[in-house]
Amino acid sequence: xxxxxxxxxxxxxxxxxxxxxxxxxxxxxxxxxxxxxxxxxxxxxxxxxxxxxxxxxxxxxxxxxxxxxxxxxxxxxxxxxxxxxxxxxxxxxxxxxxxxxxxxxxxxxxxxxxxxxxxxxxxxxxxxxxxxxxxxxxxxxxxxxxxxxxxxxxxxxxxxxxxxxxxxxxxxxxxxxxxxxxxxxxxxxxxxxxxxxxxxxxxxxxxxxxxxxxxxxxxxxxxxxxxxxxxxxxxxxxxxxxxxxxxxxxxxxxxxxxxxxxxxxxxxxxxxxxxxxxxxxxxxxxxxxxxxxxxxx
Amino acid sequence: xxxxxxxxxxxxxxxxxxxxxxxxxxxxxxxxxxxxxxxxxxxxxxxxxxxxxxxxxxxxxxxxxxxxxxxxxxxxxxxxxxxxxxxxxxxxxxxxxxxxxxxxxxxxxxxxxxxxxxxxxxxxxxxxxxxxxxxxxxxxxxxxxxxxxxxxxxxxxxxxxxxxxxxxxxxxxxxxxxxxxxxxxxxxxxxxxxxxxxxxxxxxxxxxxxxxxxxxxxxxxxxxxxxxxxxxxxxxxxxxxxxxxxxxxxxxxxxxx
Numbered sequence: 001x002x003x004x005x006x007x008x009x010x011x012x013x014x015x016x017x018x019x020x021x022x023x024x025x026x027x028x029x030x031x032x033x034x035x036x037x038x039x040x041x042x043x044x045x046x047x048x049x050x051x052x053x054x055x056x057x058x059x060x061x062x063x064x065x066x067x068x069x070x071x072x073x074x075x076x077x078x079x080x081x082x083x084x085x086x087x088x089x090x091x092x093x094x095x096x097x098x099x100x101x102x103x104x105x106x107x108x109x110x111x112x113x114x115x116x117x118x119x120x121x122x123x124x125x126x127x128x129x130x131x132x133x134x135x136x137x138x139x140x141x142x143x144x145x146x147x148x149x150x151x152x153x154x155x156x157x158x159x160x161x162x163x164x165x166x167x168x169x170x171x172x173x174x175x176x177x178x179x180x181x182x183x184x185x186x187x188x189x190x191x192x193x194x195x196x197x198x199x200x201x202x203x204x205x206x207x208x209x210x211x212x213x214x215x216x217x218x219x220x221x222x223x224x225x226x227x228x229x230x231x232x233x234x235x236x237x238x239x240x241x242x243x244x245x246x247x248x249x250x251x252x253x254x255x256x257x258x259x260x261x262x263x264x265x266x267x268x269x270x271x272x273x274x275x276x277x278x279x280x281x282x283x284x285x286x287x288x289x290x291x292x293x294x295x296x297x
Numbered sequence: 298x299x300x301x302x303x304x305x306x307x308x309x310x311x312x313x314x315x316x317x318x319x320x321x322x323x324x325x326x327x328x329x330x331x332x333x334x335x336x337x338x339x340x341x342x343x344x345x346x347x348x349x350x351x352x353x354x355x356x357x358x359x360x361x362x363x364x365x366x367x368x369x370x371x372x373x374x375x376x377x378x379x380x381x382x383x384x385x386x387x388x389x390x391x392x393x394x395x396x397x398x399x400x401x402x403x404x405x406x407x408x409x410x411x412x413x414x415x416x417x418x419x420x421x422x423x424x425x426x427x428x429x430x431x432x433x434x435x436x437x438x439x440x441x442x443x444x445x446x447x448x449x450x451x452x453x454x455x456x457x458x459x460x461x462x463x464x465x466x467x468x469x470x471x472x473x474x475x476x477x478x479x480x481x482x483x484x485x486x487x488x489x490x491x492x493x494x495x496x497x498x499x500x501x502x503x504x505x506x507x508x509x510x511x512x513x514x515x516x517x518x519x520x521x522x523x524x525x526x527x528x529x530x531x532x533x534x535x536x537x538x539x540x541x542x543x544x545x546x547x548x549x550x551x552x553x554x
């Protein structure tokens with residue numbers, strides 16, 4: 001049965017757990033050049049989420065990251081179709097600064113769609129501190145947005161040093177280290193401990209024995225976020241690996257949903273996701289009122 | 298049905314790697330005792346086991362260490378590393394194979410990248426001919442593109458050989474392995490590294506469940522990931538059981554001792 005405990009038993013018996021609605025903080029969508037995906041469509045991904053008990057997926061469509069001709073429209077379309085199951089990161093491709101500026105200008109035109117930004121610097125070939133990224137960082141910092149950045153050990157583009165610089169320079173960005181600076185676990189631990197705004201996103205990490213237990217033992221349980229790269233990786237694989245880890249069920253609840261609920265401002269994922277778009281819209285209206293009351297220069 | 302699945306792990310390792318990446322896995326290796334304890338915790342009945350020294354140190358030392366560790370442990374079935382024959386390192390091949398079989402070895406593995414040899418008839422043909430005659434599986438790690446090319450070369454020359462492709466890269470490898478499954482009836486995929494969403498279901502639909510073998514890649518990977526994936530795959534219960542254990546049991550039962 002994989003491991004001991006009520007969560008392992010529930011997932012083993014049913015493939016999901018009502019008391020533990022999973023939030024996946026790192027997804028994609030659509031086809032991509034390097035892999036044949038059996039289930040790349042929005043509908044197929046929702047079906048996978050249903051079977052694995054994934055209540056909400058925060059994703060960035062492959063087109064938004066790899067097809068500048070299409071850009072973020074694919075994100076908007078998918079969330080509009082499944083507003084109770086999906087939220088998007090706005091994809092930022094630093095090779096197209098004009099497109100970034102245009103996308104950021106229309107960020108507010110889509111309430112309830114975006115929770116923040118997604119950086120994939122290693123694939124785009126420019127480091128996090130490149131000037132083309134600066135408008136996106138400043139935009140996110142000013143609004144306290146989530147930024148999910150692909151991070152990889154040893155990379156000069158999005159490795160530990162770039163992460164440290166960004167975390168220090170943009171303290172109000174809620175920075176998710178996608179893949180936890182993969183392989184550079186010591187750096188991931190040190191940075192997550194040093195910077196309150198940094199979180200550890202676990203895509204591709206649970207498949208190895210050790211890092212999950214290490215992060216929990218370092219006191220970082222409340223900074224760990226579940227992710228799968230869906231449609232890349234089967235959520236059951238990552239869930240099963242986390243169930244295998246030598247940690248407590250309370251830690252697993254934090255990793256699988258509670259931390260994401262806190263980050264997204266969702267008190268109870270199972271019942272409140274549908275209200276999320278309304279909450280965003282309401283906040284925007286409040287911000288507009290506040291803005292209108294401010295004195296003009 | 299899920300709760301009744303019996304597992305026979307097609308890919309487990311004992312021994313200490315020469316240079317595991319820092320922190321992965323942690324601890325870096327497992328003894329036979331530790332492997333059995335982990336199998337007990339996860340609910341895995343048996344495992345096909347190789348030794349880290351076969352890959353990282355001396356294949357022949359690794360074979361000996363494995364034989365020593367597996368003696369008297371019936372739940373663990375051995376995998377021995379092969380070597381090219383022109384250098385004479387394996388000695389008398391029939392005697393070498395006889396020792397392997399006596400030590401409950403039921404599959405062989407080619408670490409050709411680390412051993413710096415090619416998977417071609419003039420290099421390992423003498424060994425492969427004997428594996429064919431005894432219906433013994435040859436396990437081929439295919440984590441890199443050169444390894445896939447080696448696998449393609451070998452199967453073109455020995456199309457009837459029973460092969461288990463293992464160490465699949467985490468990025469979906471369908472474009473590499475599907476042509477082999479389509480052309481060679483005795484090729485199998487150990488699914489421990491094959492975690493692309495919906496991949497297992499598609500593999501079963503297109504090639505049948507008989508071509509897939511459950512593997513954990515323990516101790517690099519935890520047991521639970523692929524166990525949960527297989528337990529809740531959208532395939533028949535009979536297919537799940539075949540992948541979990543039945544297919545490997547069948548391959549081993551076919552071996553002519």
